Amino acid sequence: MLPLIGPYGASKWALEALAETLAIETGRFGVKVSIVQPGAVSSGGAERAKVFLDENGPYAPLYAALGALRGEAVTPQDVAVTVAQTIERPDPPLRVPVGPPAELALRARKQAPEDRPFLLTDINW
Numbered sequence: 001m002l003p004l005i006g007p008y009g010a011s012k013w014a015l016e017a018l019a020e021t022l023a024i025e026t027g028r029f030g031v032k033v034s035i036v037q038p039g040a041v042s043s044g045g046a047e048r049a050k051v052f053l054d055e056n057g058p059y060a061p062l063y064a065a066l067g068a069l070r071g072e073a074v075t076p077q078d079v080a081v082t083v084a085q086t087i088e089r090p091d092p093p094l095r096v097p098v099g100p101p102a103e104l105a106l107r108a109r110k111q112a113p114e115d116r117p118f119l120l121t122d123i124n125w
Contacts, residue, residue, distance in 0.1 A: 003062045004059065004062055004066060008077050016037075019094075020094070034086045034095070036096045036098060037095055037102050037105075037106065038079045038082075039071050039100075039105060040073040041079060043076055044054075068088050071100070073100025074099040074101075078099060098120050
């Protein structure tokens with residue numbers, strides 16, 4: 001999870017939970033569910049978002065680091081190609097990362113400590 005965009009992240013986690021539930025409920029009927037998980041997408045949305053931070057405020061260091069934490073953005077076309085490829089697979093995986101930052105984030109989630117929140121930079125690769 002990235003700092004300062006908690007509500008956005010919460011909406012994505014909710015969709016992930018819904019997809020996992022759908023996979024459980026429909027699996028017995030042969031329905032396959034996949035969650036395509038890109039990292040940052042170069043759609044322009046982040047650049048258009050309003051920011052209400054004072055440059056000397058306590059959250060300024062987190063905001064300054066946000067770009068580096070997000071990693072290299074993938075394009076909307078990269079996401080579309082991954083969706084199309086996933087649909088064409090006869091036995092697609094549940095989670096399908098799009099781009100190296102997403103792959104890193106999924107690996108980090110598996111290695112994250114259970115006793116405290118973490119940032120990707122906390123994981124020793």
